[in-house]
């Protein structure tokens with residue numbers, strides 16, 4: 001299997017606990033944990049566009065997003081606005097899942 005290459009230092013990521021995946025616009029990018037911190041430092045001053053897609057915080061967010069999406073899809077809360085919220089949540093959920101299959105799964109624990 002092709003190794004996952006860090007977008008910052010261009011070296012392969014060998015362990016899953018070193019991996020941080022970020023969504024940036026419509027792309028998902030893999031980084032080493034150390035490299036992610038450098039990317040984070042560089043972007044913080046301008047605009048915070050990067051949100052990790054893996055790790056504990058991301059998993060908690062994923063559960064919350066699923067609950068939110070589920071709630072607004074299966075109830076009538078806020079009507080059309082609720083549907084929009086559900087779609088935005090689903091979009092984010094798809095990113096999490098894609099990131100998992102594209103990167104997390106390819107790297108041994």
Ligand SMILES: [Zn+2]
Pocket residue numbers: 006007008009010011031032035
């Ligand atoms: Zn790196």
